[in-house]
Amino acid sequence: MKKTALVAVLGLMALAASAQPKVVGHRGCRFEGPYENTLASFRFAQEVGVDAVEYDVHLTSDDKIIVFHGPTVPGTDGKDVRKMTFAEARKVVLPGGHQMPSLEEWFAQARKAPKIKIIMELKAQLSQERETLLVEKAMAMVKSSGMESQVEYTTFSEWMCKEIHRVDPKAKVIFISSGVFVPDAAYAKEKGYDGISYNLDGFLNNPHIAKQAKELGIETTLWLVNDYEVADWGILHDIDCISTDHPEKLVPYIKAVKTYRK
Numbered sequence: 001m002k003k004t005a006l007v008a009v010l011g012l013m014a015l016a017a018s019a020q021p022k023v024v025g026h027r028g029c030r031f032e033g034p035y036e037n038t039l040a041s042f043r044f045a046q047e048v049g050v051d052a053v054e055y056d057v058h059l060t061s062d063d064k065i066i067v068f069h070g071p072t073v074p075g076t077d078g079k080d081v082r083k084m085t086f087a088e089a090r091k092v093v094l095p096g097g098h099q100m101p102s103l104e105e106w107f108a109q110a111r112k113a114p115k116i117k118i119i120m121e122l123k124a125q126l127s128q129e130r131e132t133l134l135v136e137k138a139m140a141m142v143k144s145s146g147m148e149s150q151v152e153y154t155t156f157s158e159w160m161c162k163e164i165h166r167v168d169p170k171a172k173v174i175f176i177s178s179g180v181f182v183p184d185a186a187y188a189k190e191k192g193y194d195g196i197s198y199n200l201d202g203f204l205n206n207p208h209i210a211k212q213a214k215e216l217g218i219e220t221t222l223w224l225v226n227d228y229e230v231a232d233w234g235i236l237h238d239i240d241c242i243s244t245d246h247p248e249k250l251v252p253y254i255k256a257v258k259t260y261r262k
Contacts, residue, residue: 020258021234022051022241023250024119026224027069030245037067038098042109045116048248049255052117052241054154055106059125059134060086065141067101070123082126103138107145114150119174122155122164135163139171154197165192174221180205185213185220195219195240200230203237210237228253 025048028034028041035041037055045053056069064086071080073092081089081100089100101109110118120138125131142151153164154174164173174195175188182202188195196209196218203210203222213220222234223243231250234242235257244250 020254021239024052024054024241024243025050025247026054026243026245032248035094035096035098039101045247046113049251050247054119056121056123058123065103067106119152119154122160131160132163139167184209185216185218188218189216197221
């Protein structure tokens, strides 16, 4: 019994001695709050005190931006949001009675908590030309709305990473990948990325990446962190950000670890 208690205390001390990661609300939130990527999910994440909110954007068939993960739209018999007009997408009633937000509405909500970063994930489009158009339109709206200091960009598409930096070399770009075979931090540095965002498979199977990223000044994000054990792994390996579907659980957990450290 005493040995078990000692191990637990030593574990807490190790966590407390490590840097604590920032908490990112994945799609606002997914499981405990309102439907993902809606204004209600954004408000939920803001209210529980996240450091950042990640959200997804697509380009509709009439070249307008909609906040939605997709591409398949629920309740539409398999329609692809990229093949719908903006008006058609806005008419869809999402689970819980919600609506897909416009980017303008998302920015308006973001301004209510200016210290919370909003991480725009640009989703894959039907061609490189469409991806370029999404980048250009999204970034133009960020600039015209005066949101440059609050918005960061992330995407699985290396083409869009390149296009983001073409439009604004100073924009913060976080490259996402998943699975066992992920590019290391040196590759990200070479490409000019500011961060890498990998799931647990990527980091566990490439244990050098987290340390290498720290040495090179590349920010690390671990996803999806939906239980405390994975959060502990992120803390112990000096991960900068953890992305979670459960911000209402991870925010108080990270705060508790910080309090123990103090």
